[in-house]
Amino acid sequence: MASHFRSAEQQGSDGAEQPEAVVPEAAPQAEIADSNDSSASQSDPLEEVHVVTAAEPADPAEQPGFTSVFAPLADEDGPAVSRTGTPTVSFRNVTLIYPAQPNKPALDEVGLDIYPGEFVFIVGHSGSGKSSLLRLVTRELRATSGQVMVAGQDLTKMKNKKVPYLRRQIGTVYQDFKLLPDKTVYENVAFALECIGKPRSIIKAQVPEVLRLVGLGERMEHFPDQLSGGEQQRVSVARAMVNRPPLLVCDEPTGNLDPAISLGIMKLLDRINRAGTTVVMATHDREMVDSMRKRVIALEAGRVVRDQEKGGYGYYGAL
Numbered sequence: 001m002a003s004h005f006r007s008a009e010q011q012g013s014d015g016a017e018q019p020e021a022v023v024p025e026a027a028p029q030a031e032i033a034d035s036n037d038s039s040a041s042q043s044d045p046l047e048e049v050h051v052v053t054a055a056e057p058a059d060p061a062e063q064p065g066f067t068s069v070f071a072p073l074a075d076e077d078g079p080a081v082s083r084t085g086t087p088t089v090s091f092r093n094v095t096l097i098y099p100a101q102p103n104k105p106a107l108d109e110v111g112l113d114i115y116p117g118e119f120v121f122i123v124g125h126s127g128s129g130k131s132s133l134l135r136l137v138t139r140e141l142r143a144t145s146g147q148v149m150v151a152g153q154d155l156t157k158m159k160n161k162k163v164p165y166l167r168r169q170i171g172t173v174y175q176d177f178k179l180l181p182d183k184t185v186y187e188n189v190a191f192a193l194e195c196i197g198k199p200r201s202i203i204k205a206q207v208p209e210v211l212r213l214v215g216l217g218e219r220m221e222h223f224p225d226q227l228s229g230g231e232q233q234r235v236s237v238a239r240a241m242v243n244r245p246p247l248l249v250c251d252e253p254t255g256n257l258d259p260a261i262s263l264g265i266m267k268l269l270d271r272i273n274r275a276g277t278t279v280v281m282a283t284h285d286r287e288m289v290d291s292m293r294k295r296v297i298a299l300e301a302g303r304v305v306r307d308q309e310k311g312g313y314g315y316y317g318a319l
């Protein structure tokens with residue numbers, strides 16, 4: 001599968017590098033809000049392929065040849081992912097040490113490759129390093145040593161000013177949804193596109209489409225506090241996917257949801273993956289991991305202790 005990523009080097013303008021800072025826990029979604037980013041151009045090849053224009057009929061999904069970020073629901077196994085070409089995510093001897101814990105690496109010499117189209121669960125005890133690993137992928141954090149590559153770009157060397165361009169190619173979904181409470185469902189999703197300078201016509205076409213696809217077509221004018229937890233998580237999935245990112249990073253997306261609702265979210269993420277998006281998900285949800293039979297990477301004390309095709313939640317010590 002070809003990579004849909006664009007090089008951050010091609011996207012940013014040159015200039016003096018900004019001082020490096022550890023980006024706070026806050027939302028990568030908010031990081032999309034790069035108001036100085038004038039290069040959210042319509043000549044973006046990724047977006048030209050996928051964009052739904054206002055001139056199209058009300059339901060583009062009914063048009064011949066329409067391709068969505070969501071594949072049809074399917075019971076059979078998805079297509080095998082060939083692990084060739086440039087990995088979407090590649091870690092080489094990655095160590096991460098938080099200043100507050102200098103003697104205890106959060107990640108310790110981690111090596112892994114995740115290829116385009118894969119669906120990978122990251123599992124492990126609390127504190128094993130799952131969130132830290134994901135935060136390296138989104139460049140919320142920089143590795144202390146080693147190399148983190150995302151779509152061939154070396155994030156350990158990437159200048160801060162290029163990070164927003166990386167982030168707009170990575171959808172993120174979190175346990176706590178991170179919705180803006182004073183914005184409607186529609187506005188929450190539209191905001192992600194507004195922040196990267198999308199024209200209003202594109203926003204008006206694309207936001208209702210993605211909300212219909214997550215089953216919230218009738219809830220667009222509701223506010224987050226009028227929705228159930230599962231519905232709020234659907235909004236955050238819609239927000240993550242509205243710009244068709246090739247990589248979706250999820251940190252405990254079902255952590256606040258009951259099992260039945262979690263299943264619906266997982267089916268949604270599975271459809272997104274089957275439509276070609278690489279999904280990397282940290283989770284404690286044993287039942288979900290066991291039922292999905294996807295690739296499982298297990299961490300223990302910051303080290304990879306298991307990397308298994310069609311794995312189960314398992315026991316972290318087992319190799």
Ligand SMILES: Nc1ncnc2c1ncn2[C@@H]1O[C@H](COP(=O)(O)OP(=O)(O)OP(=O)(O)O)[C@@H](O)[C@H]1O
Pocket residue numbers: 098099100101105106124125126127128129130131132133
């Ligand atoms: N900001 C921080 N400062 C110092 N240490 C941190 C920080 N964030 C995480 N850690 C430490 O890094 C290690 C890995 O934490 P991390 O949050 O990545 O684990 P996790 O597997 O995601 O845990 P959980 O399942 O509870 O979310 C832990 O020892 C944790 O205490």
